[in-house]
Amino acid sequence: MDFKDFELIYKENRCEIKDKQKIELKLKEIVGNNNVSTKEIDILAYTNDTTLIGFNWMIQGQIAGLPDLITWPETVEKISEILKFANQEKIPVIPYGEGSGVVGGSIPIRGGIILDMKKFNKILEINDKNLTVTAQTGINGMNLERYLNKKGYTAGHIPQSLYFSSLGGWIAHRAAGQFSTKYGKIEDIILGIEVVLPQGEIINFKTIPRAATGPQLERLFIGGEGTLGIVTKATLRIWPTPEKRSLISYAFPSIEDTFNATRQILRENIYPAVIRIYDKFETKRHFPNIDNAKEKVMVIFVCEGNTKLVDLEEIITREKCEKNSGVDCGAYPVEHWFETRFRVTETSSMPTYKIVFDTIEIASLWDNASNIYHSVLESMNKLEGIILITAHVSHFYPNGVGIYFTFGGAPGKEQTDLEYYQECWDTTIKAVLEAGGSIAHHHGIGINRSHWMESELGGSIKTLREIKQLLDPQNILNPGKIYVDVWKGGEK
Ligand SMILES: Cc1cc2nc3c(=O)[nH]c(=O)nc-3n(C[C@H](O)[C@H](O)[C@H](O)COP(=O)(O)OP(=O)(O)OC[C@H]3O[C@@H](n4cnc5c(N)ncnc54)[C@H](O)[C@@H]3O)c2cc1C
Incomplete structure (x- = not known):
C-alpha cells in the first residue's frame, strides 16, 4: 500500500522527518523493538479518530492525518525519554487513548509520533475506606468499570463510548457520562493525577479530597487534550453498587415544560443519576410505540442509591413532572434506553448515503436553554441541504444543562463534505454563542472547535497560549489543536 494514493485532508505545516530510520532506531532503544512500528497497517490505523466526517473520508479513499511512527511505551520513565528526544528532534508527539474522540483531538495533523497509551492498562489499587481506585490512564473504560462492578463498586462514569474509550481520553477531553447528574463529570471524579510534561518532567498531584494549596494546577491537564502533558495515572472516586434503581418516564407537551420540571427537581437538591430529555423529533425516533408520548417530549429518569433516598427522589421527581403537565409513561421507555444506550449504528450508516452527519454538544444556563434550542433548530433548518436537526438534553445542573x-x-454540488460539515458546525456554534451558550459541553475542542476559541474565551485565550508556550516551547505535544488558528507567532 502506498499512502500517496490517498488524499490527505490535513497536509499543511507537516513536520518533515529527514532521517526516519534514525528516529525509529532511537525509539526502539528507548521502548524496545516490539513497541515501535512504521508498518503501513499500523500507520493506517492511527490516521483518524472517530470524528464522524472521517467515515465519509474513508469511503472516498481520503485519510485525515498521517503519522510517521507509532509507539507503545510501558513506563512513565519511557514516556519522559520519548518527549525529551522529540524535543531535541522537534518532532510532534500525539498522545492516543482509543481514538474515540469526535473532534479530531488525536488526529496527527502535523505527522510525527503517535504515543499510544494502551500498555498503561493496570488497575493499581482499590481503597474501600477512602472510596478510591487508582489506575493507569490507558485502561479501557469498560475494563475499569467491569472490574469495579465485580468488587461491588462503580465509578459512575458511563459514557456512551465506554467500550472503546480510555481513562486518559476522558481526562483529556473533560468527558461526561450518562449517569453524570448524580456522580459528576470526570473533573468531579478525579482526585489525583500523574503527568509527564512536554519536556519530559514527571509530576505528581497528590490524591486528596480537597485542598487549599494555591491554584489547582492539576486542572490544566483535565481538559488539556494532550497539548500540555500526558496523564499517566489517576485516582478516581468510586461508590458502592447502588442498592435500588427506579426507572421513571414522563412525556410533556413542550420542551419548556421538560426544562421546568427538571430544573425544579434539581432545585430541591435531588439528583437522579440519569435524566434525558428527547425533543419531539427524537421522541418520535426513539419511542415510536409509546402511546402517551405521541407528538410529545419524552423525559426518562434513573434514580439510584440507598433505597430510602431513591424512594424519596422518586416521589419528588414524579411530583415535579406532574406539576408541569407530564404524563406517566412507565418504566418501559427507560428499559428500552438501557437496552439500546450503546448502539450507534445511525452514525456510521449515514455516510454510505453521502450524508454528512454529526453531533454537537453545548452548555447553557437555564436562562438561555430554550432560546438556544430554538435558535439552533431555526438556523440549521435554513441551511441548504439539511435533512435533520434534532436534540436531546443529557447533562443537568441546578444552574443549567x-x-x-x-x-x-x-x-x-460545488461543496466538499468538509466544507458543508464546517458550515453546519459554524451555523450551530454561531447560534449558540449569540443565544448566550458555551461552545462545548463534553466532547472537547480538538480541531473542530479551535477557530471558535477566541469568541468563547475572550481575553483568557492569551493566557492559555502563554501557558502552552511556557510548558511546550517547541510546540511538540499534539500541535495544531485547541489554539491552532489563534496561535500568534505562528506554528513551530
Ligand atoms: C459513539 C460515541 C459515543 C460517545 N459518547 C461520549 C459520552 O457519552 N461522553 C463523552 O464525554 N464523550 C463521548 N464520546 C467521545 C469520546 O469517547 C470521548 O471524547 C473520550 O473521552 C475519548 O477517549 P479516547 O481514549 O478514545 O481518547 P482519544 O480519542 O484517543 O484522544 C482524545 C484526546 O485525548 C488525548 N489523550 C488521550 N490519552 C491521553 C493521555 N493519557 N494524556 C493526555 N492526553 C491524552 C489525545 O491526544 C486527544 O487529544 C463518544 C464518542 C463516540 C464515537
Missing part, C-alpha cells in the same frame, strides 16, 4: 444536537444533510 448540556444540550446535544444531531444534524444530517447533503452538501451542495
Whole structure:
C-alpha cells in the first residue's frame, strides 16, 4: 500500500522527518523493538479518530492525518525519554487513548509520533475506606468499570463510548457520562493525577479530597487534550453498587415544560443519576410505540442509591413532572434506553448515503436553554441541504444543562463534505454563542472547535497560549489543536 494514493485532508505545516530510520532506531532503544512500528497497517490505523466526517473520508479513499511512527511505551520513565528526544528532534508527539474522540483531538495533523497509551492498562489499587481506585490512564473504560462492578463498586462514569474509550481520553477531553447528574463529570471524579510534561518532567498531584494549596494546577491537564502533558495515572472516586434503581418516564407537551420540571427537581437538591430529555423529533425516533408520548417530549429518569433516598427522589421527581403537565409513561421507555444506550449504528450508516452527519454538544444556563434550542433548530433548518436537526438534553445542573444536537444533510454540488460539515458546525456554534451558550459541553475542542476559541474565551485565550508556550516551547505535544488558528507567532 502506498499512502500517496490517498488524499490527505490535513497536509499543511507537516513536520518533515529527514532521517526516519534514525528516529525509529532511537525509539526502539528507548521502548524496545516490539513497541515501535512504521508498518503501513499500523500507520493506517492511527490516521483518524472517530470524528464522524472521517467515515465519509474513508469511503472516498481520503485519510485525515498521517503519522510517521507509532509507539507503545510501558513506563512513565519511557514516556519522559520519548518527549525529551522529540524535543531535541522537534518532532510532534500525539498522545492516543482509543481514538474515540469526535473532534479530531488525536488526529496527527502535523505527522510525527503517535504515543499510544494502551500498555498503561493496570488497575493499581482499590481503597474501600477512602472510596478510591487508582489506575493507569490507558485502561479501557469498560475494563475499569467491569472490574469495579465485580468488587461491588462503580465509578459512575458511563459514557456512551465506554467500550472503546480510555481513562486518559476522558481526562483529556473533560468527558461526561450518562449517569453524570448524580456522580459528576470526570473533573468531579478525579482526585489525583500523574503527568509527564512536554519536556519530559514527571509530576505528581497528590490524591486528596480537597485542598487549599494555591491554584489547582492539576486542572490544566483535565481538559488539556494532550497539548500540555500526558496523564499517566489517576485516582478516581468510586461508590458502592447502588442498592435500588427506579426507572421513571414522563412525556410533556413542550420542551419548556421538560426544562421546568427538571430544573425544579434539581432545585430541591435531588439528583437522579440519569435524566434525558428527547425533543419531539427524537421522541418520535426513539419511542415510536409509546402511546402517551405521541407528538410529545419524552423525559426518562434513573434514580439510584440507598433505597430510602431513591424512594424519596422518586416521589419528588414524579411530583415535579406532574406539576408541569407530564404524563406517566412507565418504566418501559427507560428499559428500552438501557437496552439500546450503546448502539450507534445511525452514525456510521449515514455516510454510505453521502450524508454528512454529526453531533454537537453545548452548555447553557437555564436562562438561555430554550432560546438556544430554538435558535439552533431555526438556523440549521435554513441551511441548504439539511435533512435533520434534532436534540436531546443529557447533562443537568441546578444552574443549567448540556444540550446535544444531531444534524444530517447533503452538501451542495460545488461543496466538499468538509466544507458543508464546517458550515453546519459554524451555523450551530454561531447560534449558540449569540443565544448566550458555551461552545462545548463534553466532547472537547480538538480541531473542530479551535477557530471558535477566541469568541468563547475572550481575553483568557492569551493566557492559555502563554501557558502552552511556557510548558511546550517547541510546540511538540499534539500541535495544531485547541489554539491552532489563534496561535500568534505562528506554528513551530
Ligand atoms: C459513539 C460515541 C459515543 C460517545 N459518547 C461520549 C459520552 O457519552 N461522553 C463523552 O464525554 N464523550 C463521548 N464520546 C467521545 C469520546 O469517547 C470521548 O471524547 C473520550 O473521552 C475519548 O477517549 P479516547 O481514549 O478514545 O481518547 P482519544 O480519542 O484517543 O484522544 C482524545 C484526546 O485525548 C488525548 N489523550 C488521550 N490519552 C491521553 C493521555 N493519557 N494524556 C493526555 N492526553 C491524552 C489525545 O491526544 C486527544 O487529544 C463518544 C464518542 C463516540 C464515537
